[in-house]
Amino acid sequence: MLLSQVASALDLTYSGNDIDISGMNTLDDADSSQLSFITEERYLTSLQQTKAAAVLVTQALAPSVPASTRALVCDDPALSMAYASALFAPPYVDVDDPAPVIGEGSVVDPRANLENGVTVGKGCTIMAGAYLGSNVSVGDGTVVLPNATIYRDCVIGKQCRIHGGTTIGADGFGYSHTQTGEHVKIYQNGNVIIEDDVEIGSNCSVDRAVFASTCIRRGTKIDNNVHIGHNCDIGEDSILVAQVGVGGSTSLGRNCVVSGQTAFTDHLEIAPFSTFTARSGVTKSITESGKIWSGYPLMEHRQWARLQSRLAKLAKERTHRG
Amino acid sequence: MLLSQVASALDLTYSGNDIDISGMNTLDDADSSQLSFITEERYLTSLQQTKAAAVLVTQALAPSVPASTRALVCDDPALSMAYASALFAPPYVDVDDPAPVIGEGSVVDPRANLENGVTVGKGCTIMAGAYLGSNVSVGDGTVVLPNATIYRDCVIGKQCRIHGGTTIGADGFGYSHTQTGEHVKIYQNGNVIIEDDVEIGSNCSVDRAVFASTCIRRGTKIDNNVHIGHNCDIGEDSILVAQVGVGGSTSLGRNCVVSGQTAFTDHLEIAPFSTFTARSGVTKSITESGKIWSGYPLMEHRQWARLQSRLAKLAKERTHRG
């Protein structure tokens, strides 16, 4: 889609030289055929260094757009970015893709629902009611259990096991907001990549990325009813126990152990070998690896245990000291 | 079903004039063809003002039944009400309904499972493995993703998106209890109404109402693994982040923002423009709008932040002051 067509679809004025736009991405990751956007002034350095073909930008920041990048001026780049994302959303199904390709020794139940463009490796089992969307690829030896759902373009590694009722690649939870409080969908045009030897329990949700990929790294094991937001990156050989929630764009290092009902807010970076006891609430990045954390607000486990024993004492006192 | 037949099915004696009963409802909402019930004396005013055709009532409260309403006397109205609810439960499927009606430009995957009586608007996408029960109606432009489940009689608005693994309209969690501790199902004979421009993520549960409707209002966006109990009313343009739970009959005003893992008990009324930080626990109604809340028990965010900083200090102290 030409940049002039994007501008026209968004009701914006654009009079610079035209270019074919292939998609959207962040300032840091956009290539020279992609449209980007700057929603907050604190990304100014990224703006100045972007390789994007064009950027949605306010009049005030337009002078900072680099010479090789086109400025598409708008009042509210976050809102225009949401509207633009709809223009680049792929169809729900690519009906004209080639028929699914099934590897040697794989058993695909005829009652499984595969779209065209699917690739299934060797020795896989795809069970009744499982859904594999357009262009999904499934590595050798992987098992997709009944009524699991894998949205289009997701990549599942080798020797994985995706259990019943789990949904991989549904839209991340992203909206821009109008001045009157309505929420405008940011289309989630990325995907999910699940590396080898990953097991995901039942009724989990792993959202697709807004751009690029949500990643679950090799060897990680996820229990039931776990939520993983868009653009997360869960490190190798990690353990996520039931009902854990991970907010968007949070990354965990390798060999993290996350006990049940623990939650992470978005955009955190968690050091490898971090352990979280049950129902921890993590709102800040963790830079030092190998520690044990507890509580909400989060603190080191030893401190939390001490605090709880003091609170238990406070609960038992008949008369309050204060 | 005649009132005398209801009485007979419940092993109750009824000798008044007969009437055809069309269904059940609360004292306040019952019309002159419906059966109601009074389970606690505090609903006496509602009893005195009910328009119901008949009321399940104890001998003690029978004299307060208005003249136009029939008294169906029983020992335990809550229990009799549960047994009666089974009599009015519709079948799981209305096999004799007309074939589904699909609007212009809609793509209904032949592997989607539609019951008779379904109406799909224009420009919709209903994907493989999605289930639309008897009499479900889906508005123009709505997308139902693979393996989403919409039970009978539910109404989905225009431009909605219901993601994979989500269940709309399953039975609300309602039981009466015998004196020996068994639970008797209260059939959930209402439905769910989802207004326009609502998006619901994957693996969510939105329960159908016991009577009338559970409502999700226009423009509201719901993340993954969220639970909405029966008879809830979620206001316009609200945001419910992942793993939130809302107890039965709780209503939220418009533009509420509910962060992840927050929970509401049942029968609350939450003022519009209320914000809840992550993992809030809400057990009381909120009448003042526009505030930010945190913690469990709930308090204003500022207070909660102050409390947490004091507790963090307490956790760090080597010797306890007390």
Added chain:
Amino acid sequence: MLLSQVASALDLTYSGNDIDISGMNTLDDADSSQLSFITEERYLTSLQQTKAAAVLVTQALAPSVPASTRALVCDDPALSMAYASALFAPPYVDVDDPAPVIGEGSVVDPRANLENGVTVGKGCTIMAGAYLGSNVSVGDGTVVLPNATIYRDCVIGKQCRIHGGTTIGADGFGYSHTQTGEHVKIYQNGNVIIEDDVEIGSNCSVDRAVFASTCIRRGTKIDNNVHIGHNCDIGEDSILVAQVGVGGSTSLGRNCVVSGQTAFTDHLEIAPFSTFTARSGVTKSITESGKIWSGYPLMEHRQWARLQSRLAKLAKERTHRG
């Protein structure tokens, strides 16, 4: 499979007399045809009393293996046990089983997905998109709603209701760990038994046992998005409200009431008639029945309420006492 073949598959040396091994089990429950294992020295008494055909055991503990049991010596019995479990995993589907047997008056939607070996009782309703795995049996009058998933070998009682999106019998979350931090799957070769009159809401996960059975006892009612780990035993007529999580091998006595978002760690024993208020966190067994519990760490509800009122006071104080 012969014990010598098991040894060879695990790269272990075994030179004793051979025996046909029928499966695996714990030291306490193994019969004289089963293979067991001892992972920690504290199970020494169980080892000395086991009836197992053979035991995976370290060289150090081998002398304690009883005379009637064969010692299969290995460096890391937990790891060898995980590898051995794969040898006894049944196939995902028993394709050669007889066609499903459907009882009188049952309605099985032709769009439901039943494997061979399934038995459905009388008067059941199995709806479109529901999955019943090999050898699943469903008792009289039970309803399986659309897109519910019941894995192979699970047993559902009479008059049960399993709602949409719920997964019964997915693999429990069990792994052994290598010295380099990788997780090796312990195949979950048990099943789930759901007794009569149980209702399970939407998007719940009830995991199959590693050995033997996960049990949900007669009359218990489970709300939405609840997680029940492997080998749990949930007592009769209990109530589990939405988003509750129960860790593996935890058992609840009869008539427990568990409010929303409450969680139990694994291997607990909870006395009958215990009540837990919302979001309790239970990490220790409860021996005294009939009490009301709250908070995390857990305490008696009265104490918790007192503590919270003191904390609320602390939150409101303008200047800190300390």
